[in-house]
Each structure stands twice: as C-alpha cells, then as structure tokens.
Amino acid sequence: MTSSRIACGTAETARKTAAETPRESSASATTASVADSSSNTSTAETKTALRSALLARRKALSEAEKHTSDARICERVIAWCEEHRIGSLGVFHPIRKEPDLFQAYNALIAKGVHLALPVVTQKDQPLEFRRWQPGDVLQKDALGTSVPPPAAELMKPLALLIPCVGFNQAGMRLGYGGGFYDRTLALPDKPVAVGVAYAFSRADFYSEPHDIALDLILTDEN
Numbered sequence: 001m002t003s004s005r006i007a008c009g010t011a012e013t014a015r016k017t018a019a020e021t022p023r024e025s026s027a028s029a030t031t032a033s034v035a036d037s038s039s040n041t042s043t044a045e046t047k048t049a050l051r052s053a054l055l056a057r058r059k060a061l062s063e064a065e066k067h068t069s070d071a072r073i074c075e076r077v078i079a080w081c082e083e084h085r086i087g088s089l090g091v092f093h094p095i096r097k098e099p100d101l102f103q104a105y106n107a108l109i110a111k112g113v114h115l116a117l118p119v120v121t122q123k124d125q126p127l128e129f130r131r132w133q134p135g136d137v138l139q140k141d142a143l144g145t146s147v148p149p150p151a152a153e154l155m156k157p158l159a160l161l162i163p164c165v166g167f168n169q170a171g172m173r174l175g176y177g178g179g180f181y182d183r184t185l186a187l188p189d190k191p192v193a194v195g196v197a198y199a200f201s202r203a204d205f206y207s208e209p210h211d212i213a214l215d216l217i218l219t220d221e222n
C-alpha cells in the first residue's frame with residue numbers, strides 16, 4: 001500500500017483563507033434552547049445529553065427537508081473545493097441521517113479530485129483514510145460504517161469533510177464521542193478541517209483540552 005498526498009492547491013493556502021472566512025453564523029432558535037439548558041457545565045454527561053437532543057432533532061428531519069438541505073451543503077462543498085483548488089479530500093459515508101453529499105462527491109470526482117473515506121483501525125487511534133469514489137466496493141466495519149477494503153490505497157487528504165452532531169460558536173465539534181477526528185486532527189501535518197452540519201446543530205457547549213477547532217463549517221444556511 002502506498003501513502004500519498006495528492007494536491008492541486010496547498011493545505012496552507014486553504015487553511016489561511018478558511019481562517020479569514022467567518023464561521024457559520026446563523027443561530028437556530030430550536031437548538032438555542034437545547035444549548036441554554038446545558039451551557040453551565042462541560043461534563044461528559046452534559047455532552048451526552050446534548051448529543052442525544054441534537055441527534056433526535058436530526059432524526060426528525062423530513063426526507064424533503066433533508067434533500068433540500070443536503071443539496072445546499074453540496075453546492076457549498078463544491079464551491080469551497082473549487083475556490084481552494086482542493087486536490088484530495090477526506091469525505092464520509094453518511095450514517096444516522098448525516099448530510100448525504102454524494103452529489104458533491106460525484107461532481108468532485110468528475111473534476112479530478114481524489115476522495116477517501118475514514119477507517120477506524122483501532123479504538124483510541126487516529127483515523128486512516130482509504131481512497132474511494134462513489135460506486136467502489138465498500139464493506140461494513142464493526143461500528144456499522146461503510147469502509148473501503150484494506151487493499152484500497154492509503155491516502156493523506158489535505159482537507160477533511162467532518163460530519164458534526166453539533167458545533168459551537170468557537171468552531172468546536174461534537175461528534176459521536178469516540179474522539180477519532182480529534183485524534184486525527186492532533187497529528188502533525190493537520191489537514192484542513194471542514195465541518196459539515198445542518199444549521200440547527202449549532203449549540204452552546206464548552207470545549208475540552210483535546211478539542212481542535214474546525215477551520216470552517218459548511219451548513220445549509222450560511
């Protein structure tokens with residue numbers, strides 16, 4: 001297996017410009033109440049409660065609303081990749097009603113962008129990324145995610161699309177609680193971290209020492 005960085009633009013350029021771009025700024029009244037009830041502590045218990053509330057909100061999204069929101073996020077992903085001349089991108093295969101960005105994946109593949117999917121190799125380890133494009137064979141792992149087979153090329157994408165259960169004003173992310181993306185972003189040569197979320201997933205929560213801020217967040221409403 002080979003490990004490669006495939007790039008058109010540089011990660012540094014994308015990171016610099018991303019830092020200049022205001023983070024998603026549309027607060028949602030729906031999630032503000034979720035956030036208000038949890039903004040006084042930063043305990044794991046609070047994060048667990050907030051995670052459940054945000055996942056329930058996402059589960060309640062109708063197919064029609066989801067379709068419209070996913071299409072908006074796709075447009076933003078494509079535009080951002082074009083603007084920063086992204087040549088390699090870590091993407092995700094949606095679970096639990098995460099945004100389905102296959103429309104963007106197909107458009108990016110057509111433009112020659114190399115895509116890769118995350119793979120959990122071991123608990124407490126960073127993610128590995130294996131090259132993939134829509135239509136390639138996938139297998140289910142122990143966590144229920146669809147991953148490319150071990151024979152797929154190992155990649156180090158310059159930028160990652162990271163699905164968020166929630167996100168806050170500081171650009172910190174709430175995930176499913178495994179810490180996999182946090183560990184991945186803590187590695188040297190950190191990729192540009194692009195959060196992907198529905199605007200209603202914005203909430204108030206304190207960051208923890210291991211949290212690494214997303215460089216920007218693309219939502220359906222910014």
Ligand SMILES: Nc1nc2c(c(=O)[nH]1)N(C=O)[C@@H](CNc1ccc(C(=O)N[C@@H](CCC(=O)O)C(=O)O)cc1)CN2
Nearest residue numbers: 092093094095096118120143144145163176178180181
């Ligand atoms: N789409 C996606 N892939 C990802 C992540 C993610 O957040 N989203 N990860 C971020 O770290 C890693 C895997 N982490 C995971 C965290 C939770 C569950 C999970 O809740 N699984 C469900 C079943 C999902 C299904 O079959 O639809 C479960 O166990 O009930 C799966 C993977 C790498 N791949």
Ligand SMILES: Nc1ncnc2c1ncn2[C@@H]1O[C@H](COP(=O)(O)OP(=O)(O)OP(=O)(O)O)[C@@H](O)[C@H]1O
Nearest residue numbers: 173174175176177178179180181182183186210211
């Ligand atoms: N850089 C790191 N090094 C070691 N452990 C870490 C690191 N980052 C996170 N962790 C561990 O992972 C645990 C879960 O972190 P957190 O609750 O922030 O996960 P999450 O971001 O919601 O999950 P995920 O990234 O998998 O979706 C933390 O309690 C911490 O022990």
